[in-house]
Amino acid sequence: MDATTATKPASCVDTSGNLPSCAPLATPYVPFQQVNPQVYPATQAFIRGTLYPGLDLPFQNQVNTTEKTATLRNQMQALSFAVDELGLYLDTHSTDQDAVDLFNQYVERYEDVVQQYESQFGALTQMSSAMEGTYDWLKDPWPWDYRNKEER
Numbered sequence: 001m002d003a004t005t006a007t008k009p010a011s012c013v014d015t016s017g018n019l020p021s022c023a024p025l026a027t028p029y030v031p032f033q034q035v036n037p038q039v040y041p042a043t044q045a046f047i048r049g050t051l052y053p054g055l056d057l058p059f060q061n062q063v064n065t066t067e068k069t070a071t072l073r074n075q076m077q078a079l080s081f082a083v084d085e086l087g088l089y090l091d092t093h094s095t096d097q098d099a100v101d102l103f104n105q106y107v108e109r110y111e112d113v114v115q116q117y118e119s120q121f122g123a124l125t126q127m128s129s130a131m132e133g134t135y136d137w138l139k140d141p142w143p144w145d146y147r148n149k150e151e152r
Helices: 003-007 040-050 074-093 097-121 142-152
Strands: none
Touching: 040 074, 074 097
């Protein structure tokens, strides 16, 4: 065997469906987020796992389109997700005024939904449980007690 034969790479073709040992482990692709990107509505973003259609790259083309019921809890989760996504975007694009405005709208809507939820079901956090001068965080019924009443 001469020096030219020893340096030639082996063929990475495999017909059995296994990853050949000479194949690269991964070929990363990271989409670049543009300024002022399109956004999904908060409820759709929560389902899709991203606020940005340009970053929506479903794994193996499996797209989650399952709608969530319009409960206060689901609204809270969707708005919280959208606020987090926008916050991450604004960390690197702080001059995007449209994103700042949308962030503020979602924060306001989130606070309204939290207030509605807490007025119906009680405090979500220990801090909000003490807002009226009393501390009733450990006050019954517990969440599983509600479920037990519904099952009866």
